[in-house]
Amino acid sequence: MEEEKKEEIKKEETTVQEHSVADKIHETFNDIKDSETVSEIKKYTRKHKQESFYIIASALSFLIAILVNRELGLLILGLILGLNFTKEFVSFAKNIRPFYKKAGFFRVFLVGSAILAMVLSSVQFLGLVVGIAISSATKHFLYKK
Numbered sequence: 001m002e003e004e005k006k007e008e009i010k011k012e013e014t015t016v017q018e019h020s021v022a023d024k025i026h027e028t029f030n031d032i033k034d035s036e037t038v039s040e041i042k043k044y045t046r047k048h049k050q051e052s053f054y055i056i057a058s059a060l061s062f063l064i065a066i067l068v069n070r071e072l073g074l075l076i077l078g079l080i081l082g083l084n085f086t087k088e089f090v091s092f093a094k095n096i097r098p099f100y101k102k103a104g105f106f107r108v109f110l111v112g113s114a115i116l117a118m119v120l121s122s123v124q125f126l127g128l129v130v131g132i133a134i135s136s137a138t139k140h141f142l143y144k145k
Helices: 002-033 036-047 049-068 070-084 086-094 096-103 105-120 122-142
Strands: none
Touching: 036 049, 049 070, 070 086, 070 122, 086 096, 086 122, 096 105
């Protein structure tokens, strides 16, 4: 009889503890959800949907590269870079001579080294090229007069 009472008391205590932990988690989640920082992030995300997408995709590609498959993560990152910086890459390629005259040998050497490093990481370079091609083709067909 006494053992049954002890077991009932233990069950009640664990139920109270479970409810209190669940309540604390729920309360913490509501506090985070209602905080100013989260509401600022929501506002920024709503205003800058494309940038937010690229930020999230970049973070996911880094996680994929670290945790799952290096090549797949780098390919996704290359696609993101290609889609996002098409105008800059094309402009740089067209204006390499004025850039050399203005920036000097050292800066051109650094940029060339960075490009070489990307080529050596062929998967990321492939993603970059595909991203630039997709972005250029889309702009060509969407804005063709």
